[in-house]
Amino acid sequence: MEDERSFSDICGGRLALQRRYYSPSCREFCLSCPRLSLRSLTAVTCTVWLAAYGLFTLCENSMILSAAIFITLLGLLGYLHFVKIDQETLLIIDSLGIQMTSSYASGKESTTFIEMGKVKDVVINEAIYMQKVIYYLCILLKDPMEPHGISQVVPVFQSAKPRLDCLIEVYRSCQEILAHQKATSASP
Amino acid sequence: MGLVSRGAAAAGVGAASAVVRPGPPHAVPHPIPTPPPEGAALGSSRVPGMVLKAFFPTCCASADSGLLVGRWVPEQSSAVVLAVVHFPFIPLQVKELLAQVHQAGRVGLAVLGTWCHRRQEAEESLGHFLEGLGTIFSHEPWLQLCREQGSKLWSCKATRRQVPPCPGTPYEDQVMLVFYDQRKVLLSQLHPPAALPDCLAGDAAPSAGGLAAVFDTVARSEALFRSDRFDDGPVRLSHWQSDGVEASILAELAKRASGPVCVLLACLLSLVSAASACRLFKLWPLSFVWSKLSVCEQLRHRLEQLTLVFSTQKAENPTQLMRKANVLVSVLLDVALGLALLSWLRGKDRIGPLAEALVPVADHVAEELQHLLQWLMGAPAGLKMNRALDQVLGRFFLYHLHLWISYIHLMSPFIERILWHVGLSACLGLTVALSILSDIIALLTFHIYCFYVYGARLYCLKICGLSSLWRLFRGKKWNVLRQRVDSCSYDLDQLFIGTLLFTILVFLLPTTALYYLVFTLLRLLVVAVQGLMHLLVDLINSLPLYSLGLRLCRPYRLAAGVKFRVLEHEAGRPLRLLMQINPLPYGRVVHTYRLPSCGCHPTHPWGSLCRKLFFGELIYPWRQRGDKQA
Numbered sequence: 001m002e003d004e005r006s007f008s009d010i011c012g013g014r015l016a017l018q019r020r021y022y023s024p025s026c027r028e029f030c031l032s033c034p035r036l037s038l039r040s041l042t043a044v045t046c047t048v049w050l051a052a053y054g055l056f057t058l059c060e061n062s063m064i065l066s067a068a069i070f071i072t073l074l075g076l077l078g079y080l081h082f083v084k085i086d087q088e089t090l091l092i093i094d095s096l097g098i099q100m101t102s103s104y105a106s107g108k109e110s111t112t113f114i115e116m117g118k119v120k121d122v123v124i125n126e127a128i129y130m131q132k133v134i135y136y137l138c139i140l141l142k143d144p145m146e147p148h149g150i151s152q153v154v155p156v157f158q159s160a161k162p163r164l165d166c167l168i169e170v171y172r173s174c175q176e177i178l179a180h181q182k183a184t185s186a187s188p
Numbered sequence: 189m190g191l192v193s194r195g196a197a198a199a200g201v202g203a204a205s206a207v208v209r210p211g212p213p214h215a216v217p218h219p220i221p222t223p224p225p226e227g228a229a230l231g232s233s234r235v236p237g238m239v240l241k242a243f244f245p246t247c248c249a250s251a252d253s254g255l256l257v258g259r260w261v262p263e264q265s266s267a268v269v270l271a272v273v274h275f276p277f278i279p280l281q282v283k284e285l286l287a288q289v290h291q292a293g294r295v296g297l298a299v300l301g302t303w304c305h306r307r308q309e310a311e312e313s314l315g316h317f318l319e320g321l322g323t324i325f326s327h328e329p330w331l332q333l334c335r336e337q338g339s340k341l342w343s344c345k346a347t348r349r350q351v352p353p354c355p356g357t358p359y360e361d362q363v364m365l366v367f368y369d370q371r372k373v374l375l376s377q378l379h380p381p382a383a384l385p386d387c388l389a390g391d392a393a394p395s396a397g398g399l400a401a402v403f404d405t406v407a408r409s410e411a412l413f414r415s416d417r418f419d420d421g422p423v424r425l426s427h428w429q430s431d432g433v434e435a436s437i438l439a440e441l442a443k444r445a446s447g448p449v450c451v452l453l454a455c456l457l458s459l460v461s462a463a464s465a466c467r468l469f470k471l472w473p474l475s476f477v478w479s480k481l482s483v484c485e486q487l488r489h490r491l492e493q494l495t496l497v498f499s500t501q502k503a504e505n506p507t508q509l510m511r512k513a514n515v516l517v518s519v520l521l522d523v524a525l526g527l528a529l530l531s532w533l534r535g536k537d538r539i540g541p542l543a544e545a546l547v548p549v550a551d552h553v554a555e556e557l558q559h560l561l562q563w564l565m566g567a568p569a570g571l572k573m574n575r576a577l578d579q580v581l582g583r584f585f586l587y588h589l590h591l592w593i594s595y596i597h598l599m600s601p602f603i604e605r606i607l608w609h610v611g612l613s614a615c616l617g618l619t620v621a622l623s624i625l626s627d628i629i630a631l632l633t634f635h636i637y638c639f640y641v642y643g644a645r646l647y648c649l650k651i652c653g654l655s656s657l658w659r660l661f662r663g664k665k666w667n668v669l670r671q672r673v674d675s676c677s678y679d680l681d682q683l684f685i686g687t688l689l690f691t692i693l694v695f696l697l698p699t700t701a702l703y704y705l706v707f708t709l710l711r712l713l714v715v716a717v718q719g720l721m722h723l724l725v726d727l728i729n730s731l732p733l734y735s736l737g738l739r740l741c742r743p744y745r746l747a748a749g750v751k752f753r754v755l756e757h758e759a760g761r762p763l764r765l766l767m768q769i770n771p772l773p774y775g776r777v778v779h780t781y782r783l784p785s786c787g788c789h790p791t792h793p794w795g796s797l798c799r800k801l802f803f804g805e806l807i808y809p810w811r812q813r814g815d816k817q818a
Contacts, residue, residue: 022754023763025239025364091752093765095239095265096364096398099752111751111770115398184239 007166009033010134015162017169025094027177029170031160032087036080036105048072081106085159090170094177095184098122098139100156112154116181118142120150122174124167135164137171240346240361241266242331243402243767245370248272248303249335251426255321256300256331257286257412259405264398265361267300267331268405270370270412271427279324281422285412293408301331301346322347329361340755344762366752368767370428372744373406374413376769377506379748379780399750453498461491483613483623486725490617493783494519510781513734518783522617522728529621530614539611543604550596550632554589557635561585564703573699581646581703585639592635619725626721633714640711641806647704648804650693657690708801715807732781736774743771 001021009015018030052068084105091099097115104110120140127134137156143149157167243258243266251272258269273282286297302321322330329346344363378400413429415421478484493515503509533539565582567573610628614621630637659665660683665676678686738745747769755764772780800807 020754022757025362026754026763028754091754093364093752095241096366096752096765101751113749113751113770117398 005169007162010129010132010161010163015160015166017162017166019169019173025177025180027092027173029090029173030087031089031157031162031166033085033160035086036084041076045072048075077106080104081108088157088160090156092174092177094181098174100154102159114139114141114154119178122171122178124164124171125153134161135167136161137167239265240329240331240363241366242333242344242346242363243268243366243368244333245269245271245428246367246766247370247428247430248426249367251303251305253304253306254302254426255282255325256303256333257282257297257425258300259295259297259409260300260327261398261401261405264401266398266402268402269300270297270406270409271425271430272303273299274424274426277423282325285423289409289411292411295405295408297409297412298327299325300327301333304332304334305337306335307337331363333365341758341761342764363762365762365764366767367755367764368402369744369769370406372769373403374410374428375742376403376744376747378403379746379772379776403747450498450500454495454500457491457495457498461495464488464491481623481627482722483620483627486619486623487616489729490519490619510732510735511783514732514781514783517734517737518728518731519617521733522619523615525618525728526614526616526621529618530611533611533614539607540604543607546603546607547596547600551593553633554593554596554635557589558586560706561589564706568702571698571702573702574696577696577699581699585642588638589635596632619728622721622725626718626725629714629718629721636707636710636714640707643700643704643707644804644806647700650697650700651804654690654693654697657686657693660686661690704804726785730783730785732778732783735777735781739772739774739777744769746772746777748772748776 002018004016004018007015007017013034015034016032018032020028020030022028048071049068052064056062056064081104085102086105087101087103089099089101089103091101093099093116095116097113098119099111099113101109101111118141120142122137122139124135125138127136136158139154139156140150141152141154143151156170241264248269248271252274254272254274255277256267256269257271257273258267260267282299286299289295289297329348332345332347334343335341342365344365346361346363348361380400412425413427414433415425416433417424417426417430418432497512497515497519503512561582564573565578610621610624613624656666659673660678663675663678664673666672667674735746749770750767751770753766753768755766757763797807
């Protein structure tokens with residue numbers, strides 16, 4: 001079962017949340033961030049090239065212009081490969097664990113998998129981010145030493161930064177699965 | 189044949205020599221019932237069962253029907269399937285094989301269930317027959333996997349025969365299929381993210397983390413994968429190596445050759461280390477010189493590393509093996525770079541011009557220093573110095589410089605020979621050549637070091653005198669017993685002389701401070717250049733190149749964890765996932781497998797460095813091994 005809804009992030013950009021219910025014990029949430037806008041790309045390129053041209057008129061060295069072209073190309077490639085995240089996915093599988101995938105604009109995917117034995121809970125936290133107070137979803141990990149302690153807080157959807165309405169949807173589904181998991185692990 | 193199988197099933201005990209073959213096909217109703225529909229209304233008295241995870245190797249997905257052999261992990265309710273045993277088989281021999289593997293790898297394997305791969309439409313009786321096998325190999329729960337030929341639809345069932353301990357739990361569990369690549373899981377090594385404390389590290393790995401148990405099981409069951417389908421063994425298995433055992437001629441040859449080569453090299457290295465440890469080198473002047481030269485440090489480090497690599501002991505765990513491999517690759521790269529440098533030097537006959545340019549460069553440096561001293565003796569930067577002290581210090585340093593220049597000129601005929609031999613040492617490695625270069629720079633700038641020491645000592649004395657006389661001026665004194673400042677009543681003449689001396693020292697302070705400042709800056713410049721070279725040497729020494737290459741070419745070998753992908757799913761069918769290996773990021777590879785460097789790097793934090801500079805204490809930029817032991 002698959003459905004798609006659109007939400008907005010903390011800056012007002014459009015986000016698309018795709019929910020896939022594979023089974024009562026396996027759900028996937030896929031948040032797509034807004035793509036790289038042509039306007040900002042043109043603006044940055046023009047700024048860099050104008051600065052390089054200004055330096056060229058001062059120094060009369062044509063290496064500056066070729067260097068500016070290289071820097072722009074390399075910078076764009078580096079941005080697409082290391083910085084710009086296109087999609088963030090949260091896959092929660094009962095009795096296996098929670099997996100978070102970020103796919104970059106160049107196609108690279110970076111995945112983190114947390115086993116269910118380490119997950120204590122999934123909560124929505126408030127945080128002060130620059131001049132705003134925002135909500136974010138995070139996974140609390142158990143502390144092996146202390147039974148009631150928390151060893152780590154892992155935030156989810158860090159680059160998409162959706163608003164509370166989207167987070168509540170994801171939170172409800174996760175809590176259903178976690179409740180089911182706790183019920184079955186408690187029973188012999 | 190059908191009689192034998194039914195008889196065996198009825199007896200409940202597998203006959204010792206009865207060969208189990210699939211029964212003849214005859215019309216029976218569909219043997220495997222469909223699993224209960226998802227979300228159907230369960231009875232109010234039933235508790236939903238825990239999902240059973242079946243880890244299935246991708247290589248067995250196209251295998252013929254047979255028995256599933258693997259390990260059952262009750263804590264995670266997961267069944268790790270390792271291989272499929274095909275018909276015909278003798279149950280006793282299957283049990284013997286499992287016992288052999290258990291002895292070899294200390295992992296408890298069992299027959300987990302049946303696997304049915306339907307080739308034609310008319311093989312429906314197979315399922316019925318397979319159910320009967322559950323009585324020969326009893327296992328809780330009994331897994332039944334079935335697949336249609338050429339389709340992606342699987343059906344799974346897990347049944348429990350015994351009465352469950354608490355009423356209400358169902359006789360059937362839901363099954364989730366997780367496919368894994370057996371070869372990659374066997375060869376990979378998990379790197380857990382958090383460092384376990386020592387008390388937990390001793391526990392057996394299967395109890396820590398569910399997925400580590402899967403890796404551990406596959407790794408320990410290597411004895412199961414030794415035979416392939418061309419062997420005439422009693423039991424026919426399907427696993428990742430069943431199409432032919434992997435081997436490489438080069439690897440086998442290298443293994444055979446490594447024994448005698450290691451023994452030979454170990455003998456040579458022990459001879460060299462015995463020679464270097466002989467008593468002659470422990471005499472005072474030589475031992476002092478050896479401890480100060482960084483090239484000796486580097487050679488000693490390399491000798492230790494080579495002894496480690498060529499030792500005849502086998503590596504006990506994968507970490508040691510990686511370390512040996514890293515050291516070997518690092519040494520080989522070092523020697524290759526050194527030989528490249530050597531060929532570059534020899535190619536255009538650069539040694540001659542280099543040697544000829546060296547003495548004029550030293551002369552030039554000395555001339556610049558002379559100009560600097562003349563400037564200091566005048567009115568440097570418009571400051572007015574104390575004439576007499578200025579002249580004394582300036583003339584002293586000038587004379588020292590003159591001695592140094594004469595020494596350099598004395599050495600100049602031998603420079604080319606020395607450089608030739610130094611260039612030859614580059615074949616021992618680029619790091620050795622860089623260390624020698626760093627030592628040559630240290631020797632050539634020895635006069636700067638001397639000037640720095642004189643200036644620092646003078647300044648330090650002055651500061652000590654000033655601080656104690658300042659205390660006297662205020663009527664206080666340093667109490668050595670109590671380590672604090674106490675008041676003290678001085679006599680008049682003590683006060684008079686003390687204040688006079690204090691005044692003299694204060695007015696002489698700018699001159700001394702300026703000389704100290706200038707020579708400290710020069711010394712720091714030389715230290716920075718040497719430090720850069722040591723950094724490069726350190727980099728070549730400690731970078732784990734083999735691990736980085738492994739991460740680049742075979743990323744599944746170094747695993748940070750796993751990742752899952754949901755495969756095509758149909759409602760009513762069990763969930764199918766693909767488990768892949770998540771490779772370790774490059775930063776963590778370097779951090780985990782970093783080789784220990786020889787420790788010649790600056791150890792001062794910035795705060796204490798500034799404090800030492802202010803009070804005129806001598807700075808030793810790096811701790812050598814000799815200093816640590818002293």
